Amino acid sequence: xxxxxxxxxxxxxxxxxxxxxxxxxxxxxxxxxxxxxxxxxxxxxxxxxxxxxxxxxxxxxxxxxxxxxxxxxxxxxxxxxxxxxxxxxxxxxxxxxxxxxxxxxxxxxxxxxxxxxxxxxxxxxxxxxxxxxxxxxxxxxxxxxxxxxxxxxxxxxxxxxxxxxxxxxxxxxxxx
Amino acid sequence: xxxxxxxxxxxxxxxxxxxxxxxxxxxxxxxxxxxxxxxxxxxxxxxxxxxxxxxxxxxxxxxxxxxxxxxxxxxxxxxxxxxxxxxxxxxxxxxxxxxxxxxxxxxxxxxxxxxxxxxxxxxxxxxxxxxxxxxxxxxxxxxxxxxxxxxxxx
Amino acid sequence: xxxxxxxxxxxxxxxxxxxxxxxxxxxxxxxxxxxxxxxxxxxxxxxxxxxxxxxxxxxxxxxxxxxxxxxxxxxxxxxxxxxxxxxxxxxxxxxxxxxxxxxxxxxxxxxxxxxxxxxxxxxxxxxxxxxxxxxxxxxxxxxxxxxxxxxxxx
Numbered sequence: 001x002x003x004x005x006x007x008x009x010x011x012x013x014x015x016x017x018x019x020x021x022x023x024x025x026x027x028x029x030x031x032x033x034x035x036x037x038x039x040x041x042x043x044x045x046x047x048x049x050x051x052x053x054x055x056x057x058x059x060x061x062x063x064x065x066x067x068x069x070x071x072x073x074x075x076x077x078x079x080x081x082x083x084x085x086x087x088x089x090x091x092x093x094x095x096x097x098x099x100x101x102x103x104x105x106x107x108x109x110x111x112x113x114x115x116x117x118x119x120x121x122x123x124x125x126x127x128x129x130x131x132x133x134x135x136x137x138x139x140x141x142x143x144x145x146x147x148x149x150x151x152x153x154x155x156x157x158x159x160x161x162x163x164x165x166x167x168x169x170x171x172x173x174x175x176x
Numbered sequence: 177x178x179x180x181x182x183x184x185x186x187x188x189x190x191x192x193x194x195x196x197x198x199x200x201x202x203x204x205x206x207x208x209x210x211x212x213x214x215x216x217x218x219x220x221x222x223x224x225x226x227x228x229x230x231x232x233x234x235x236x237x238x239x240x241x242x243x244x245x246x247x248x249x250x251x252x253x254x255x256x257x258x259x260x261x262x263x264x265x266x267x268x269x270x271x272x273x274x275x276x277x278x279x280x281x282x283x284x285x286x287x288x289x290x291x292x293x294x295x296x297x298x299x300x301x302x303x304x305x306x307x308x309x310x311x312x313x314x315x316x317x318x319x320x321x322x323x324x325x326x327x328x329x330x
Numbered sequence: 331x332x333x334x335x336x337x338x339x340x341x342x343x344x345x346x347x348x349x350x351x352x353x354x355x356x357x358x359x360x361x362x363x364x365x366x367x368x369x370x371x372x373x374x375x376x377x378x379x380x381x382x383x384x385x386x387x388x389x390x391x392x393x394x395x396x397x398x399x400x401x402x403x404x405x406x407x408x409x410x411x412x413x414x415x416x417x418x419x420x421x422x423x424x425x426x427x428x429x430x431x432x433x434x435x436x437x438x439x440x441x442x443x444x445x446x447x448x449x450x451x452x453x454x455x456x457x458x459x460x461x462x463x464x465x466x467x468x469x470x471x472x473x474x475x476x477x478x479x480x481x482x483x484x
Contacts, residue, residue, distance in 0.1 A: 045210050284465045294431055324425070
């Protein structure tokens with residue numbers, strides 16, 4: 001498969017099919033990430049569309065100085081927050097009160113322990129764990145996406161993994 | 177803290193593969209991007225990026241030297257390996273890619289050449305298909321590319 | 331120097347052809363609604379009890395379906411992207427192949443590739459999938475069957 005840089009170069013030259021391939025490559029990843037931020041399918045679809053329209057507006061002339069995931073992650077987060085905020089503003093108080101908590105995933109019984117242990121982590125550690133193990137982002141990519149020093153990301157992940165290793169609910173995920 | 181950085185690699189190595197698998201299951205969305213999003217993006221991309229008159233104008237404005245430089249860069253960035261690509265190797269139709277001599281070129285020819293190189297370490301000189309003086313993965317790639325070529329290597 | 335100029339001239343011609351071809355493949359007005367969706371086609375080969383070391387298949391889709399990408403298979407032996415002719419992208423026919431000289435090979439039914447397709451319209455296209463060859467670790471042809479399903483992997 002063509003690398004991201006090759007597709008970007010082709011799209012910069014006016015090749016819309018190259019952009020479509022780039023979209024296809026990252027669509028589902030963006031969708032899953034956006035769903036974590038919004039918690040509902042309708043808003044998530046809007047986030048996906050707005051994210052790629054935002055990316056499209058950078059062509060021609062787009063220069064990717066980091067990885068695509070590092071570039072997309074903050075864009076998805078910002079757009080998701082914006083859309084969620086706009087949505088709440090148009091909701092009546094009654095609708096807001098009826099809305100179920102959006103951030104927790106549907107939890108299968110055998111993953112309840114894992115979900116509970118993760119929920120107990122401080123938000124910044126929780127975030128880095130998800131970026132590493134769900135979004136398949138390297139530590140360097142996570143650092144670039146969050147605009148933080150690499151050592152900060154390492155420290156957060158280390159503390160998170162320590163806590164999970166010491167937690168009886170998640171100890172089984174650590175090899176002896 | 178310095179000890180955090182020393183031990184993070186060690187701690188990561190002790191994480192079982194099922195951790196990531198279970199996390200992905202936990203956070204896997206139950207839905208997918210609807211088709212209308214695909215349509216909107218495709219339509220927007222074709223409106224923004226497919227502008228033939230502007231491209232023709234762009235080509236005529238670029239001087240010959242600049243065009244040559246851009247093209248050379250384009251060709252250099254094309255990766256001529258197992259994923260296929262434009263190559264400055266000999267035309268595929270002219271290379272003896274039928275390694276096993278069964279009258280057709282398919283992936284088994286590439287496989288057999290790869291095995292001969294790995295196992296014997298002494299492949300026949302005739303298998304230096306790209307003429308670079310070595311019999312290696314580049315020659316295997318040539319055979320594989322001949323096997324998957326849509327025009328039969330013509 | 332002469333080679334660079336020759337290469338540049340050829341490439342400039344190619345770029346012109348590509349830009350014209352790009353225009354011709356999207357002749358409809360930009361504002362027209364396009365019912366487009368992207369679909370993955372999961373391709374499986376079942377070699378029974380024999381470990382599968384090499385395979386090659388051809389996919390032919392209806393004219394309005396375009397191939398937009400190819401992904402590797404599920405087994406570690408076929409973790410690298412398979413061989414295919416880049417000319418197949420954005421067309422409806424492709425030959426895909428791969429081999430592995432690894433010790434651990436899959437047997438039984440294994441997903442060997444995922445082909446990403448761009449489909450226009452609501453109808454479910456029919457595909458013609460032909461297994462050209464399957465081989466064992468000695469490079470001998472072995473009997474095998476090829477199947478596919480359209481959609482995300484279950």
